[in-house]
Amino acid sequence: MTTAASFPTAPQTPPSWSFTPHDISGRTKEIIDKSNKFYDSMSQVESPAVTNFVEPFMKFENELGPIINQLTFLQHVSSDKEIRDASVDSSLKLDELNIDLSLRHDVFLQFARVWQDAQSQADSIERETFKYIEKSYKDYIHSGLELDEPDRLKIKEIKKKISVNSINFSKNLGEQKEYITFTKEQLEGVPDSILTQFETIESGSDTLYKVTFKYPDIFPVMKLASSSQTRKQAFLADQNKVPENEAILLDTLKLRDEVASLLGYDTYANYNLYDKMAKDSTTVMDFLNDLKKKLIPLGEKELQILQDMKSKDVKKRDQDEDPSYYIWDHRYYDNKYLLENFNVDLEKISEYFPLETTITRMLQIYETLFNLKFIETKNAQEKSVWHEDVKQLAVWNMDDPKSPRFIGWIYFDLHPRDGKYGHAANFGLSSSFMINDTTRSYPVTALVCNFSKSTKDKPSLLKHNEIVTFFHELGHGIHDLVGQNRESRFNGPGSVPWDFVEAPSQMLEFWTWNRNELVHLSSHYKTGEKIPEHLIDSLIKTKHVNGALFTLRQLHFGLFDMKVHTCKDLQNLSICDTWNQLRQDISLMSNGGTLSKGYASFGHIMSDSYSAGYYGYLWAEVFATDMYYTKFAKDPLNTKNGIQYRDIVLARGGLRDINDSLKEFLGREPSKDAFLKELGLQN
Secondary structure, three states: OEEHHHOOOOOOOOOOOOOOHHHHHHHHHHHHHHHHHHHHHHHOOOOOOHHHHHHHHHHHHHHHHHHHHHHHHHHHHOOOHHHHHHHHHHHHHHHHHHHHHHOOHHHHHHHHHHHHHHHHOHHHOOHHHHHHHHHHHHHHHHOOOOOOHHHHHHHHHHHHHHHHHHHHHHHHHHHOOOEEEEOOOOOOOOOHHHHOOOEEEEEOOEEEEEEEOOHHHHHHHHHHOOOHHHHHHHHHHHHOOOOOHHHHHHHHHHHHHHHHHHOOOOOHHHHHOOOOOOOOHHHHHHHHHHHHHHHHHHHHHHHHHHHHHHHHHHHHHOOOOOOOOEHHHHHHHHHHHHHHHHOOOHHHHHOOOEHHHHHHHHHHHHHHHHOEEEEEEOOOOOOOOOOOOOEEEEEEEOOOOOOOEEEEEEEEEOOOOOOOOOOOEEEEEEOOEEOOOOOEEOOEEEEEOOOOOOOOOOOOEOOHHHHHHHHHHHHHHHHHHOOOOOOHHHOOHHHOOOOOOOHHHHHHHHHHHOHHHHHHHOOOOOOOOOOOHHHHHHHHHOOOOOHHHHHHHHHHHHHHHHHHHHOOOHHHOOHHHHHHHHHHHHHOOEOOOOOOOHHHHOHHHHOOOOOOOOOHHHHHHHHHHHHHHHHOOOOOOOHHHHHHHHHHHHOOOOOOOHHHHHHHHHOOOOOOHHHHHHOOOOO
8 A cells, every 4th residue: 555645635534533422412413403404495495496406405415425324334333332322323313314304295296396397308407417306206106105194104103113123133233242162172173373362261170262253253163163063053153143133023024014015015025126127026036046946956966075075074083973964064064175175275375365465465456457546544633533443545546647536535444343343344434426516525435344353473364255355345445436426326336226236346356266366465474475376276276166055055045035025924934944944945954953043143134225135146246247257357457447347337326227337338238148157057
């Protein structure tokens, strides 16, 4: 990363993070009061038109979005529980406000008048303005504003309950501090280098290792513990965490179904798919079931190899152990298979990818591909970031090297801590928009991950799958940063159909499987040496090993999501039986007669965007794979193609139909051929 001292000063200062709980509460109240007053005034506008109605709405939305995102983001990352709680409270109040505003019938009538006029004057209205009017009007219709008042009030009441459920579900996950303990004997196979990261508890004459459900703790146990009983205990404990979320999910499913029925949809899935690429649940189910049918024969072959491996392993160990293959065995034998058949020692490989060096070189790849520059900065503000671990970077467009153009701020928050969001995600904090004809408000975005921290003996080392994760999430960040539309609504990942949103990030994962890029990223944490060719070769050969089983796991999530959101008899649905039976049928792995409740930590299913939408991960891969093989496979660091992709697919956001942008970038209609070949389903 280039230092700030050798670069121009950014024209926009980054946000301040010096919030107290009182500040969060006060700012939230200000937003609520200001919003209600604004909507009241807009409802009174006589002869609403673009200049006196639409433009004020766009300006209001642009200006309020960044502070709302900041206030509600802190619940996921602050190390201060009082601030997290205040942020949760802010989210509850602002969600309630948003529901109230989205169901303002008087404002809807104003938009209906403007929309009627706009259709006859389309040629004279600026494109983004016309699109804003159209989307606003259709969103109001979709929210039920054409219904009579009693039904509108019912919808408002139900949506508020759903909002509370969603926030509480997420809070429970973020605040959970559950763990499981093992003796050193029970953790046989887990190397000392990992054992040292666990806290210990003295219990009589035994020293117990405290394994939390954060990724750096639980995953190594699942991958490396040689005892099947240990793996089973770890798997079930992790799956059954936050049990209070089960009731929240069940209640939410019933509430969603009620909303869909009031709005005239047969299922919640069809209600929530109306603005996605797939459009309806029939299309989604056809897509998922077709993949399932094609993948199961491949998955069965992969599973048989692993089953045989466990049988031999049990016999060799001469233990009174069940030789059957269970779901909690999979990470262990998948890892063992890679090691024994491809000489892939993932722990050894990680020694060549210390976090700091790897990220610096990762950014160099993005800089080359998209013609950008990342500058790590620290400003004079006392609270320039929300935690001492966080890095703040200014990002510049280098199309004219003599005159770099600032495009926004990005944060990296990479290590686990109590109360922090437990997975990996990109949070868009402020979308790009034009303040006036000459001045832009620049985007702010944050990558939140959970990679192990450095110790006194060893720096943080990235596993290959963590490198893939970082590339993926940074892809969302780039999407946020390069938006060039005037209105914030049309920039960034949130502006495109939600079953396309993962495609840009999935495409960038391909770089993490390329020899040259992996060599470039590598630097042994002790010697600085590049990763040896034999390790690179063995790793690359494993890209599709057990790939069908991996995709079938994704299909389990997608089909479960669709199953519960198309069910018309939720009263009699056993969500636990459904989850476990589907997983056994689709992933092909036995539950061993146990029932686990992984849906209680399935965060995506509680999101408005991903509910009845998890299929989008696989759907989007069709476009990701097509883009990569068409434009980048032969020359992954082709800056010309990277800039085309940046400006055609990413920068235009949701202003254009995504199919039109894809067609322009690819030079033809999108095709699923590359996707099927990648999965081994087509020659």
